[in-house]
Amino acid sequence: MTKPKGSTAKSDRTRLAIESAARELFASYGFERTTVREIARVAGIDASMIIRYFGSKDALFALVAMPDLRLPDLGEVDRGKIGETLVRHFIEQWEGSEGGGGLPILLRSASSNDDAAKKLAEIFAAQVLPALARAGDPATAANRAGLVATQILGLALTRYVLKLPPVVAMSIEQLVDDVGATIQRYGTGER
Amino acid sequence: MTKPKGSTAKSDRTRLAIESAARELFASYGFERTTVREIARVAGIDASMIIRYFGSKDALFALVAMPDLRLPDLGEVDRGKIGETLVRHFIEQWEGSEGGGGLPILLRSASSNDDAAKKLAEIFAAQVLPALARAGDPATAANRAGLVATQILGLALTRYVLKLPPVVAMSIEQLVDDVGATIQRYGTGER
DNA sequence: TGCCTTTGTCAACGACTGTTGGCAAATAGT
DNA sequence: ACTATTTGCCAACAGTCGTTGACAAAGGCA
Known part of the structure; x- marks a missing residue:
């Protein structure tokens, strides 16, 4: 496993940096034209880290592409x-x-x-x-x-x-x- | 040049086969996920022919992706x-x-x-x-x-x-x- | 201090991409 | 029938892709 017991590890910053870079690049260029190397470059780490942290490019995409529309309750609006x-x-x-x-x-x-x-x-x-x-x-x-x-x-x-x-x-x-x-x-x- | 004077050449059938296959695949999978090798396979010829006939994958795409909406004259409808x-x-x-x-x-x-x-x-x-x-x-x-x-x-x-x-x-x-x-x-x- | 897990880099892999050049077969022109 | 052009296939190129494994620094814990 790559994940320690607690979540206070120093690596959480890297994890978040990868997710943030992935969100930005996937939103700008789409899945196909976004490369793991480019995500790594923006996040400031090596491309292989992405695989170790998230398993694969597909898994990373599935993680950051989970929109919650947060729709209001239409039963309560005019x-x-x-x-x-x-x-x-x-x-x-x-x-x-x-x-x-x-x-x-x-x-x-x-x-x-x-x-x-x-x-x-x-x-x-x-x-x-x-x-x-x-x-x-x-x-x-x-x-x-x-x-x-x-x-x-x-x-x-x-x-x-x-x-x-x-x-x-x-x-x-x-x-x-x-x-x-x-x-x-x-x-x-x-x- | 690859194009002879007249247009009665036997190769026109291949040209049309390539365009047809390209239209079908570009419409189904988009530009990025459509490969010249796949277009060639559907058209029944070698991938290198596509480059010789159209210059590049981009040029072929530009050729088949020129929609004419053929809009009616809205000044004449009810x-x-x-x-x-x-x-x-x-x-x-x-x-x-x-x-x-x-x-x-x-x-x-x-x-x-x-x-x-x-x-x-x-x-x-x-x-x-x-x-x-x-x-x-x-x-x-x-x-x-x-x-x-x-x-x-x-x-x-x-x-x-x-x-x-x-x-x-x-x-x-x-x-x-x-x-x-x-x-x-x-x-x-x-x- | 010594040890062991974690964080990270580096080089390389196999597979795929668009594209190119060479060479055989078919065809057209005379 | 002979020749020149065109049509096509094949092998290979240079580059990029996602992914993997080995190995060096860093940090926590005894």
Whole structure:
């Protein structure tokens, strides 16, 4: 084993440095184009340490690409402001520090990595779907969650991954207004 | 030079076989995970031929990843059916033969390939933006095109790249209805 | 002090990548 | 039929990838 009994070891700093570098590079370049040597360079240690600490590149990716969307309880927010609430929640998380909670990391790699795509699907099934089940007829929850996914992931893709100029240029408030109205309609099932 | 004067050469069949295999593999696995050896295997020839015919892997990709969206003239369609028209146009193109006109190819690779992302931005600026300029106030065209991009690319991503189950399960008519209403609002600027 | 586990570097492995040059077979032109 | 060009395969290159094992410094504990 590589792990001692306690967690007060001096090596925890290295461990965190590796995780931090991995998060940054995976988010910027995706899984395939991020090399363990580059992660090691940013973390300031040797590439072989990464294997010893985490077992493999895949294991390290699986560890840092576990997004927790931290969705609010939609049963407690104003029925008419579900869309606005959701969009603001996502944007503020993405705009915030440390890679926006891991979802951009997954999104970067999901297009060319089947495991990442599968994990993204699980995230939506496990977090978005149950949250939306409380915001309308549970029988149509999967349908509504799918529509929400097309718009939320499309927003994340164009603004943070592709960086399409007109989408990047828009203010948070405008996005909350325009996209929020769409999510409101998709999420609740209202016409 | 590798190209003779006329185009009646027997080698044109090989050229087309390479392009076809490249389109298929780039669309399925993206630029990074598609190897020239695999393209050659599918095309039934040697890998070195690809370099001789197209110069490099990048050049081949640039050639097959040139989507022409073939957007209809929005100035001639019913003002209230712009969203429906656009969504149906895109879906039918994607659902159709030969990789849906190249946009999925680009989308697969754009997440981890800067050139592909840049080209995708150009496509939208050169094709979607002018088409939408005729469907509302030209001053807000960029803004509206950006919003349309978030929804259209999000739909393509979730249905054809990530293959999220609830999105895949939806019928074309339902997508035209639900997503079409969003595009209608984004594209025309109406509330 | 001496010992043993941990932290780290270094060099190398086998597998893979895009790409190149040489040479056989097929084909076109005359 | 003879020749020159083109089409194709093969072997190999230089580079990079993830991963492994050996071995040197460092630190805790007796």
